[in-house]
Amino acid sequence: MTSFPGGRGGARDDVRALTLGLVVWVVAAVVWWPSVASFGDEVGYLGEARIVLEGRLAPAAGDVGIWLPGAGRPVSKYPLLPSVLLAPLLAAWPKSVFALGIAAAIVTSLLAARVLRSWGRDPTWALLVVAHPSIVILARTAMTDVPLCALALATWWAFRRGRLVLTVVLCAALCALKVTGGIVAGALLGGELLRRLPELRRREPEAVRALVAALVGLAGGTALVVVGNELTTGTPWFAYEHGAVRPFSPAHFGATAPAQLLNVLVIPPLLVLGAVPFWRRRELGPLALICGFGGLMCFYFFVDHGRSRLETLILAPRLLLPVVVFLLIGYADLLAALTRRLAGGPVLRVLLVAASTAAAVAIGVVHARWQRPASAALAAAERIAHEVASDTLGVMPEADKAAIVFRGRIQRFDRDRAPAVVVLCSDHPSSYRATASATAVVSCELPGYRPRFNDGGFSVLVRD
Numbered sequence: 001m002t003s004f005p006g007g008r009g010g011a012r013d014d015v016r017a018l019t020l021g022l023v024v025w026v027v028a029a030v031v032w033w034p035s036v037a038s039f040g041d042e043v044g045y046l047g048e049a050r051i052v053l054e055g056r057l058a059p060a061a062g063d064v065g066i067w068l069p070g071a072g073r074p075v076s077k078y079p080l081l082p083s084v085l086l087a088p089l090l091a092a093w094p095k096s097v098f099a100l101g102i103a104a105a106i107v108t109s110l111l112a113a114r115v116l117r118s119w120g121r122d123p124t125w126a127l128l129v130v131a132h133p134s135i136v137i138l139a140r141t142a143m144t145d146v147p148l149c150a151l152a153l154a155t156w157w158a159f160r161r162g163r164l165v166l167t168v169v170l171c172a173a174l175c176a177l178k179v180t181g182g183i184v185a186g187a188l189l190g191g192e193l194l195r196r197l198p199e200l201r202r203r204e205p206e207a208v209r210a211l212v213a214a215l216v217g218l219a220g221g222t223a224l225v226v227v228g229n230e231l232t233t234g235t236p237w238f239a240y241e242h243g244a245v246r247p248f249s250p251a252h253f254g255a256t257a258p259a260q261l262l263n264v265l266v267i268p269p270l271l272v273l274g275a276v277p278f279w280r281r282r283e284l285g286p287l288a289l290i291c292g293f294g295g296l297m298c299f300y301f302f303v304d305h306g307r308s309r310l311e312t313l314i315l316a317p318r319l320l321l322p323v324v325v326f327l328l329i330g331y332a333d334l335l336a337a338l339t340r341r342l343a344g345g346p347v348l349r350v351l352l353v354a355a356s357t358a359a360a361v362a363i364g365v366v367h368a369r370w371q372r373p374a375s376a377a378l379a380a381a382e383r384i385a386h387e388v389a390s391d392t393l394g395v396m397p398e399a400d401k402a403a404i405v406f407r408g409r410i411q412r413f414d415r416d417r418a419p420a421v422v423v424l425c426s427d428h429p430s431s432y433r434a435t436a437s438a439t440a441v442v443s444c445e446l447p448g449y450r451p452r453f454n455d456g457g458f459s460v461l462v463r464d
Contacts, residue, residue, distance in 0.1 A: 017124040017349035018113055022106055024353065025130050025360045032364030034098040034140045035375035037401040040066065040431065041078070042142045046097060046404045048076045048083035048232075049090050057231050062411040064395050064404065068241055071234045079238070080228035081176040082144050094405035097142040104147040105130055105139035111153045112329050116336070119277070124349045125332035127356040132328060133267060134317040136363045144178045145318050149325045151177060155217075156188045156285050162206070164213035168220060175221020176228060179238055182221055183293055184322050189214040191288030248299045257298040263317040264294070264327060274330030286326045294323045307433060373456025374402035377424060380453035381460045382407055385422045388462060394420025396444075398430045399458065415446075421463050423449060428457040 037043055047065020051057065059067050059074050067074035076083075089096045109130050113123035129135060138145045151174040158166040171189065175182040193200065193214060199207035226236045233239045240247075264272040278286045297320055304315040317324050339348055381393055385408060394413035395403040403410050403424050413423050425444040444451075444459040453460035 013345065014122045014124050014349065017353055018109075018126060021124065021127040021353040021356045022109060022130065024357045025127075026102065026106065028357065028360035028364050029102050029140065032361075032368040033095065034367065035095060035371050035405075036378055037404050038137075038141050038367070038371070038432075039143055040401070043400045043404050044076065044078045045082050045086060045142055045144070046090060048078060048080070049087040049097075050404075050410070052083055052087045053091055062414060062417065064400055064410050064412055068239045070239060073234075075233040075239045077239050077241075079176060079178060079225070080232050081173070081224070082147075082178075085147075086142060090405075094407055097405065098140060101139040101141055101143065101146045104150040105135055107150040108135075108146065108153055108325060111150070111157055112325070112332070115153075115157065115329055116332060119281075119333055121333055121336040122345060122349070124352050125336050126329075127352040128268075128328050128332050128335075129325060131352075131356040131359045132324065133314045133359060133363060134321065134324065136359050137314060137367065138318060138321065140364070140367055143318075145321045148174070148178050148181060148184065149322050151181070152184050152188060152289070152322045153325060155185060156192070159189060159192055159210065159214070160283075160285070162210075164209060167213050168217040171214070171217025172220035172224055175218065176224035179240065180293075180319075182218070182225070183296065184289060185218060185221060187289040187292045188285040189218065191283075191285035191292075194288070195282060195284040242301065245301050247301050248296070249301070250299060252301045253299055256300055256303055259303040259316055260294065260298050260320060262313065263320050263324065266313055267317075268331065271324070271327050271331055273334060274327030274332075277330040277333040278326070286330075290323050290326060294320060297323075305433065373458055374399075374426075376455060377426070377453065377458030377460060378402045378406060381422060381424045384452050384460050384462060388421055390421040392420055392422075394423035396423065396425040398426040398428060399424045400430055402426070402458065419448075419463065423461040423463075425459045425461060426457055427459070 044066035051059055051063055059065060066077045068077050085100060086097050089099060109126045112129050113126035116125055117123045135146060151170055155167060155170040155174050158170055171185050174185045193211060196207045200211060229236050229238060275287060275290050304318045305312040306315050385393055392409040392411055393403060393406050395410050396413050411420060413420060427444050446461055448464055449461035450464055451459050452462050
C-alpha cells in the first residue's frame with residue numbers, strides 16, 4: 001500500500017509544493033467567492049434543497065426551482081442526494097453551497113496525487129487537475145459535476161486498493177449523485193473486474209470478494225436511486241424530460257462527437273494521450289470509463305456551450321468531466337516522465353503551483369465580474385427586505401439564479417396569490433446563452449410597486 005502524500009514519507013518538497021498549490025488555489029476561491037448561481041441546474045438543486053429544509057419533498061405552488069409534470073403533481077427534475085447534501089450548507093449560510101464544489105476539486109486533486117505517487121511520480125503534477133479551466137469554473141458552482149469526479153476517482157481507488165467496504169459506500173453515493181453516476185460506476189468497477197477475470201475464473205477468494213463488493217455497491221446505488229425517485233417523483237424513474245428528442249441516438253453523433261473529440265484534444269493539447277499510461281499498466285477500469293462512457297456521450301443530444309469559442313471550449317467538457325479527470329492523471333504521468341530529464345524538480349513544482357494559481361485567479365476574477373450585477377441585486381434585495389421587515393422575497397423567473405441563495409424565504413411572484421412585499425426582477429433572460437432580442441422577458445414595471453434598486457438589468461421593487 002502506497003502511503004498518502006505527506007504520510008510516512010515525511011516533509012518532502014513535492015508534498016510541500018502540492019500543499020502550497022492547493023492552499024493558494026483555495027485562497028483564490030475564497031477571495032473571489034461565488035455569490036450567486038451560474039447555471040440553471042443550480043436553481044433546480046437548490047430549489048429542491050429549500051423544500052427539503054421545510055420538511056417536504058414535493059414542491060408546492062410558489063416554490064422556486066425546476067419542476068416537471070409528475071403523476072398528478074409537479075416533481076423535481078434532479079436526484080435527491082445532491083439537494084440533501086446542499087441543504088445544511090444552505091441553512092447555515094446560503095453562499096456556502098459553493099463550498100461543495102471547491103471541496104470536491106481539492107479531494108479530486110489529492111486522490112490524483114495519491115495515484116501518481118503510487119506510480120512513482122511527483123504528486124505535485126496533480127495540480128493539473130485544479131489548473132484545468134473546466135474544473136475551476138464548475139467547482140465554483142453548486143453543480144454535481146466536480147463532486148461526481150471526486151466520487152468516481154475515490155470509488156475506483158478504493159476498489160483498486162482492496163478497500164471493499166469503502167467501495168460499497170462510495171459506489172452507492174456515486175450512483176445516487178447524478179443520473180450518469182451509475183454508468184460511471186459500472187464502467188470503473190466493470191473494467192476492474194475484467195482485469196481480474198483470470199482470478200475470478202480460478203475463484204480466488206480476494207477476487208470473489210471484490211466481485212461481491214462491486215455488485216453490492218451497484219445494487220445499493222440503484223436502491224438509493226429508486227428510493228429517492230419514489231420519494232420525489234412517485235416513480236422509480238428520474239423526471240428528466242427531453243421533449244420529442246431522444247437523449248441518446250446515432251442521429252446526434254454527427255454534431256456531438258466532434259465536440260467531444262475537441263474536449264480531449266485541446267485543453268490541454270492532446271489530452272487523449274492520458275489514456276496511454278492506463279493502457280500500459282492494464283488499468284482497465286479507467287480505460288472502460290474513458291472509452292465506454294466517453295463513447296456513449298458522443299451520442300448524447302447536448303453539449304454545453306458558451307457565447308464564444310473559448311467559453312465553449314471551457315464549458316463543453318462538463319458532461320465528460322470524469323473522463324477528463326482520469327485523462328489528466330495519465331497526462332500528468334506522461335509529462336512527469338517527459339520532463340524528468342529536461343528540467344529540475346524545483347522548477348517544475350514552481351511552474352505547476354503558478355499554473356494552478358493562475359487558473360484560479362484568472363477564472364475567479366472573470367467569474368466574479370460576470371456575477372457582479374446579480375450579486376449587487378441580491379445584496380440590495382436582502383437589505384431592502386430587512387428594512388421593510390419582510391422575510392419573503394418575491395422572485396420573477398429571470399432572477400432565479402440571483403434569488404436562489406437569498407437569506408430568507410423566496411416564492412414565485414404571483415399578484416393573485418399573496419403578492420410579496422419585496423420583488424426581485426430582471427429584464428435580462430435567465431439563460432446566459434440567450435440574448436435579450438431572442439427571448440421574451442417580463443417587464444420589471446409592475447403596477448403597485450415602486451423600484452428601490454435598479455442596476456445591471458436587475459430591479460428590486462417594493463409594494464406601495
